[in-house]
Amino acid sequence: MSGLVQPLSVGDLPGCLALARDRGWPPEERPWQLLFAVGTVYGLRGGNGDLAGVVALTRYGRELAAIGMLLVAARYGGQGLGRRIMSHALAEAGDATVFLSAAGSGGSLCEKLGFVPAATIHTLTGEFAPPGGTAGSRPAEQGDLPAIRELDARCNGADRARLVRFLPGFTEHLRVVERHGFITGYAGGWRSADQVVIGPVIAGSAGDAQTLVADIAGAVTGPVRLDLDGRHPQLRKWATGHGLAAQASSAVMVQGSRPLPGDRARWFAPLMPALG
Secondary structure, eight states: OOSOOEEOOGGGHHHHHHHHHHTTOOOOHHHHHHHHHHSEEEEEEOTTSOEEEEEEEEEETTTEEEEEEEEEOGGGTTSSHHHHHHHHHHHHHTTSEEEEEEOTTHHHHHHHTTEEEEEEEEEEEEOOOOOSSOOSSEEOOGGGHHHHHHHHHHHHTSOOHHHHHHHHHHOSEEEEEEETTEEEEEEEEEEOSSSEEEEEEEOSSHHHHHHHHHHHHTTSOSOEEEEEETTOHHHHHHHHHTTOEEEEEEEEEEETTOOOOSOGGGEEEOSOTTTO
């Protein structure tokens, strides 16, 4: 395979969706559109100009970077394209701490590239049965974004300002928890093809995380999905007690021996695995 790994444009979105279908992934436009908006999608083209493989790299300042959506067309399998595209993304990430979510055989390539497991994500889906009581959170307002950005940066160890600016338009519901006049937690809910994904979820306590999840789940129709950090088993137990069922698990992996930065005790769920 000749050619260079190069940045793609949103005009290449149909090719990315075709790759997703080729590998049995849901061809969902909205997550890809967000990845193009806040990060860089790199691609490698085949001899006839088709997309042979892609990967998304999202930088959060110089400190942190997320890699996701690594896809190689089945017809180009076994040629080392996944490693080639990943190596390019890692070079572009520079000195940042790089993390990703890997499931199944994807972890093998990541290990060869120096990634080590740092956490586990448990995916739960189903019809959520909200607990009784009144809402303990409120809808976020435009004026809350600076506080959300600050809280998000403290939790993630990097300023994700560009991503936070897109949250009001990307999410169907964006809610915050206030304690003593300060925003101490926030969560979003966005609609995918057949369910509402609840994430990110950042909160000062498991109780506040439950409040945010319950208030969002109670405001939507149809099944929901939660990608819960394995460091909070009490929240997973609570979610299964309210109708959700475990579907899969994946490893959050970090390149090298660096720990994930930030106050991870407050990190309960990502916006999506490709972005953290």
